[in-house]
Amino acid sequence: MDQDTLNQIITAAIAVVAVPAALLGYIYGGEWVIEHLPDGVQKWIRPYFWALPAVGFATVFMVYPMLRTIVFSFRNSADTEWMNGLSCNGQPCSIFQNYIYFFTFPDTLTSLRNSVLWLIFYTLFAVGLGLIIAILVDRVHYESLAKIAIFLPVPISAVAASIIWKFMFDYQPTGTTQTGTLNAVIGLVGHDPVAWLVNSTTNNAALIFVGIWTATGFCMVIISASLKSISSEVLEAARMDGANEFQIVRLIVTPLLWPTITVVGTTMIINALKTFDIVYVLTNGAYNTDVIATQMFRQLADAKYGRAAAVGVVLFVAIVPLMLVNIRRFQQQEEQR
Amino acid sequence: MANLYGRLGLKALALGLGTVFLVACQGSSSSSGSPQGSTEVTVWTAWGGNELTAFQNVLKPFEQKTGIKVHVTTNRDSTTQIANGIAAGTDLPDIAPATTDPIQLKDWVSKGVIKPVETALGSGFDTYVSNTYPGLVKPPSGSTGDDPFIGIIGGKHYYLMIKYQIKGLFWYNKKVFTDPAPKTWTDLLAIDPTKYGAQKLFCAGVESGAASGWPASDDLDNIIMRQSGPDVYTKWINGQQKWTSTEIKQGYQALLQMTSGNNVYGGPNYVLSTNFAKAGDPLFKPAGNFKAGCLFLEQATFQPSFFTQSFPDLKAGTDFDFFGHPSMGNSANDGNYNGFYDNYAMYNDTPAARQLMAWMVDPQAQQIWASSGVSLSSNKNTTYTDPVFKNAATVAASGTNMLITAGDYMPTDMRNAYWKSLLDATNNPSNLDSILKHLDQVQSAAYQAS
Numbered sequence: 147m148d149q150d151t152l153n154q155i156i157t158a159a160i161a162v163v164a165v166p167a168a169l170l171g172y173i174y175g176g177e178w179v180i181e182h183l184p185d186g187v188q189k190w191i192r193p194y195f196w197a198l199p200a201v202g203f204a205t206v207f208m209v210y211p212m213l214r215t216i217v218f219s220f221r222n223s224a225d226t227e228w229m230n231g232l233s234c235n236g237q238p239c240s241i242f243q244n245y246i247y248f249f250t251f252p253d254t255l256t257s258l259r260n261s262v263l264w265l266i267f268y269t270l271f272a273v274g275l276g277l278i279i280a281i282l283v284d285r286v287h288y289e290s291l292a293k294i295a296i297f298l299p300v301p302i303s304a305v306a307a308s309i310i311w312k313f314m315f316d317y318q319p320t321g322t323t324q325t326g327t328l329n330a331v332i333g334l335v336g337h338d339p340v341a342w343l344v345n346s347t348t349n350n351a352a353l354i355f356v357g358i359w360t361a362t363g364f365c366m367v368i369i370s371a372s373l374k375s376i377s378s379e380v381l382e383a384a385r386m387d388g389a390n391e392f393q394i395v396r397l398i399v400t401p402l403l404w405p406t407i408t409v410v411g412t413t414m415i416i417n418a419l420k421t422f423d424i425v426y427v428l429t430n431g432a433y434n435t436d437v438i439a440t441q442m443f444r445q446l447a448d449a450k451y452g453r454a455a456a457v458g459v460v461l462f463v464a465i466v467p468l469m470l471v472n473i474r475r476f477q478q479q480e481e482q483r
Numbered sequence: 484m485a486n487l488y489g490r491l492g493l494k495a496l497a498l499g500l501g502t503v504f505l506v507a508c509q510g511s512s513s514s515s516g517s518p519q520g521s522t523e524v525t526v527w528t529a530w531g532g533n534e535l536t537a538f539q540n541v542l543k544p545f546e547q548k549t550g551i552k553v554h555v556t557t558n559r560d561s562t563t564q565i566a567n568g569i570a571a572g573t574d575l576p577d578i579a580p581a582t583t584d585p586i587q588l589k590d591w592v593s594k595g596v597i598k599p600v601e602t603a604l605g606s607g608f609d610t611y612v613s614n615t616y617p618g619l620v621k622p623p624s625g626s627t628g629d630d631p632f633i634g635i636i637g638g639k640h641y642y643l644m645i646k647y648q649i650k651g652l653f654w655y656n657k658k659v660f661t662d663p664a665p666k667t668w669t670d671l672l673a674i675d676p677t678k679y680g681a682q683k684l685f686c687a688g689v690e691s692g693a694a695s696g697w698p699a700s701d702d703l704d705n706i707i708m709r710q711s712g713p714d715v716y717t718k719w720i721n722g723q724q725k726w727t728s729t730e731i732k733q734g735y736q737a738l739l740q741m742t743s744g745n746n747v748y749g750g751p752n753y754v755l756s757t758n759f760a761k762a763g764d765p766l767f768k769p770a771g772n773f774k775a776g777c778l779f780l781e782q783a784t785f786q787p788s789f790f791t792q793s794f795p796d797l798k799a800g801t802d803f804d805f806f807g808h809p810s811m812g813n814s815a816n817d818g819n820y821n822g823f824y825d826n827y828a829m830y831n832d833t834p835a836a837r838q839l840m841a842w843m844v845d846p847q848a849q850q851i852w853a854s855s856g857v858s859l860s861s862n863k864n865t866t867y868t869d870p871v872f873k874n875a876a877t878v879a880a881s882g883t884n885m886l887i888t889a890g891d892y893m894p895t896d897m898r899n900a901y902w903k904s905l906l907d908a909t910n911n912p913s914n915l916d917s918i919l920k921h922l923d924q925v926q927s928a929a930y931q932a933s
Contacts, residue, residue: 251924252921252924253921317752318753319749319753319770322770322771341752341755343756344752344755426693430693432903432907433907444896448894450896
């Protein structure tokens with residue numbers, strides 16, 4: 147046994163004994179101390195004592211990295227200088243230089259535009275189709291079969307889904323056998339093949355479509371579950387009063403589903419802003435398909451940590467309000483119970 | 484309360500065990516040190532498949548002859564790991580590829596992390612230099628002194644050149660194209676493919692996942708080094724040559740002649756949608772009334788493996804062959820050619836490491852590479868049975884200036900923008916000026932420390 151292996155075993159042994167011992171020591175020792183304190187102090191201090199480890203972990207692993215990222219976004223990539231200590235074309239840089247880069251450089255602006263496209267169309271279609279399908283399949287006897295079909299893409303990883311669609315979007319020269327399903331289909335009606343992922347009028351739509359394909363099933367399942375909880379008496383009563391099915395959906399079902407739709411919608415918006423894998427696998431941002439997350443990854447891979455941090459902060463700031471909406475919604479639902 | 488403590492105790496224990504697991508996993512990644520300096524040597528390699536087999540065949544006689552045990556670890560991310568190891572002060576392998584980033588290389592040299600080949604080979608160094616293709620051990624003619632692109636820093640060599648590939652070769656189907664190779668770019672473009680029963684002059688495919696565009700960058704490198712020479716080429720890599728300059732622009736324009744709808748099989752959309760490994764397929768596939776989709780494909784010496792992947796029955800030399808890049812019309816630059824090498828460097832100066840370094844460039848070991856049919860050896864005197872590499876060896880021997888692949892030595896953001904620009908230019912050739920202007924913008928940011 148060489149020295150390295152021995153060292154590892156010693157480290158492991160220390161960890162086996164020392165880490166649980168420290169935790170047990172914290173629990174028993176801490177309680178012992180608290181029990182010997184006056185009653186009033188005991189009551190006050192105990193919750194803090196028990197919450198401290200959880201808060202500590204969250205601080206170390208979440209709050210600290212977040213603050214560090216914010217600090218980093220104002221510094222150079224080597225983390226040795228504040229941005230305003232550097233020179234930009236002979237002038238001192240602004241402290242916001244990394245943000246200025248993000249909001250002025252053509253590549254990053256394209257990614258910003260595309261993320262907005264994703265946010266609008268991906269969310270709208272995923273939630274909208276999810277809602278429509280949930281309502282429609284609720285009225286047929288083969289509901290579970292239809293739902294399985296729509297839900298199937300959800301468990302497929304985004305990378306695998308992208309590869310599947312890479313084959314679907316495949317392009318061969320006009321006049322030869324089209325191996326891509328989509329081009330084979332449009333060939334049947336006599337249309338020339340389209341280079342879906344290269345052509346800049348179709349590529350963003352194609353990518354967003356793949357996103358919708360993977361997300362609609364998720365939206366449908368959540369909305370459908372909430373649909374089942376609408377009491378059939380309410381619907382019966384409406385029918386008795388002479389409402390037609392369209393009016394029922396528009397005036398009763400949809401408003402009752404609204405809280406669920408908001409939650410699903412905000413989740414989809416967050417997904418849209420975080421979109422990475424589909425774009426990375428299918429085009430890697432070529433032909434103006436970059437989104438914010440692929441842009442952030444590229445800055446990281448290029449060792450431009452300051453710029454990557456700035457992109458991360460922008461993304462974070464965009465997502466926080468949505469998370470607040472979501473949390474508030476959950477709290478309202480809790481209160482209603 | 485006691486019950487609660489008991490349950491919490493269990494949870495604490497579970498957490499502790501989890502930590503142990505983490506610690507144990509972390510510990511195991513840092514054991515790569517040099518065991519005994521005279522009887523064992525640790526080597527990292529990024530090779531796999533046939534290349535790894537060939538390398539193992541190189542090591543076998545060494546182990547038998549010397550009794551030294553060689554521990555080979557496959558590591559495809561060795562530069563990053565070694566950089567981390569240097570920063571953390573942990574053990575490094577005895578022998579591993581050195582970084583090809585010139586700035587990082589200078590840093591490693593100044594820290595004494597890698598040892599000069601002169602030290603490793605001792606009195607054998609001069610023989611090594613005279614046996615090796617000059618492009619791999621001497622800076623391009625005209626320039627003297629250091630050349631970090633081939634590992635020469637402070638007058639010392641830091642890369643031990645192991646093997647070699649050549650880029651910018653024009654592959655063709657021997658049953659379709661039967662005439663002598665064109666001498667100049669103009670001659671090449673003047674060839675009428677239909678005369679040979681091929682639909683178009685060129686085939687191309689530049690899709691390569693996240694690295695899409697690189698195959699076209701190889702083609703452009705080969706054009707620019709022959710149009711404008713090694714000085715412009717090196718300045719361009721180093722960020723001192725504007726992308727909007729005439730030299731670079733005319734390179735793009737020449738490249739776009741290849742991928743124009745008139746000259747390329749399937750048109751630009753097909754080029755952009757096709758993976759580089761499949762790009763050569765139309766050379767051997769009928770297209771409509773034509774015997775073949777195209778006449779030529781520009782690619783490096785590794786191309787035959789892609790041909791045989793798609794068409795297992797094809798034989799090198801009888802079914803396909805290649806000719807070297809035609810002149811771009813400036814005879815002073817005709818000796819420039821594009822190659823890429825695999826290097827090894829010595830990190831720990833031990834007797835066993837020195838012996839292995841010497842063995843790897845021994846003519847006998849180099850002949851094993853030459854006979855493996857996967858690559859050229861770095862030794863110019865080896866003999867080849869594979870007709871493709873036999874031909875490639877002639878190209879390498881006739882060239883005077885070996886120039887490295889430009890994108891590989893640019894800062895990563897510059898390189899990525901370069902690759903992407905080729906996709907955009909192929910897609911919309913009329914946007915060339917704005918594409919080049921954008922590259923200037925990237926250049927001015929990429930070469931500054933930020």
